Amino acid sequence: MSILKRMILVSxxxxxxxxxxxxxxxxxxxxxxxxxxxxNRKLSPDERWPEEGSFSYxxxxxxxxxxxxxxxxxxxxxxxxxxxxxxxxxxxxRQSIYTANCGNDFDETNIQAEDWTGWDARLKLSCSTAVPPxxxxxxxxxxCVFLKNExxxxxxxxxxxxxxxxxxGCRGSFSNAP
Numbered sequence: 001m002s003i004l005k006r007m008i009l010v011s012x013x014x015x016x017x018x019x020x021x022x023x024x025x026x027x028x029x030x031x032x033x034x035x036x037x038x039x040n041r042k043l044s045p046d047e048r049w050p051e052e053g054s055f056s057y058x059x060x061x062x063x064x065x066x067x068x069x070x071x072x073x074x075x076x077x078x079x080x081x082x083x084x085x086x087x088x089x090x091x092x093x094r095q096s097i098y099t100a101n102c103g104n105d106f107d108e109t110n111i112q113a114e115d116w117t118g119w120d121a122r123l124k125l126s127c128s129t130a131v132p133p134x135x136x137x138x139x140x141x142x143x144c145v146f147l148k149n150e151x152x153x154x155x156x157x158x159x160x161x162x163x164x165x166x167x168x169g170c171r172g173s174f175s176n177a178p
Contacts, residue, residue, distance in 0.1 A: 045074035049102065057097055064089035077102035084110040084136065091169075108140040114164055116157040122178060127156035144170035 055076035056069040066086040070076040079085050080098045091108065098106045113132035120127050130152035137143040146152070147165045155178035162174050 045078050046072075049073040049077050057094075059086075059090040059093050061090035061093070066090060073102075078109075081106060081108055082110045083108050083140075084112065109138060111137045111140055111143040111168075113137045113143060113146065114160075116160050120157050122159055123155060127154070129153045129156050129161065140168060140170070144168065144172070148172075148174045150175045 049072075051073040052071060053073070054069070054071070055073050056067075057076075057080070058067040059065065064087050066089045068076070068079055068085070070079070077098065080094045080102065083091075086094060095106050113135060115129045115131045117128040118126060130146075130149075132146060137146060144165060147161045147170065153161065155175075158175070158178055162177075165174050
């Protein structure tokens with residue numbers, strides 16, 4: 001085989017390795033595949049949204065408002081999901097803005113957890129629900145799981161927990177009524 005043919009084959013082989021080794025970020029999930037050691041590793045906000053510039057929103061909801069301004073897109077996208085920083089305001093609008101500008105994986109964060117103590121009319125006794133490990137639960141998904149966990153709550157204040165589950169837009173089924 002001539003030297004020219006060998007060089008062409010080596011060149012093609014290297015090009016193939018480079019193409020196979022490259023991967024793209026799925027903007028919707030924040031996941032990275034291909035060349036990272038862990039293909040399921042979540043990107044940090046700075047890796048996922050590296051853009052800098054002017055990012056802001058000014059929203060009004062029912063009896064609330066929230067106004068935020070950022071220099072970095074990462075801060076903008078993360079704060080859109082933060083219930084506490086947005087005064088628990090304009091959730092649906094924040095979800096829409098996030099979907100349009102940041103991805104399709106909105107999961108509200110920084111949820112102030114509820115716990116109930118006192119008379120439970122359904123059980124006809126006084127009881128207390130489990131106290132969350134922290135007053136703020138990191139994500140809405142985790143809060144929803146906490147609310148319906150009967151191993152923690154033993155049916156105590158089931159009606160209040162079910163109402164909280166529904167009012168937060170939690171998905172999936174709730175435990176059966178006692």
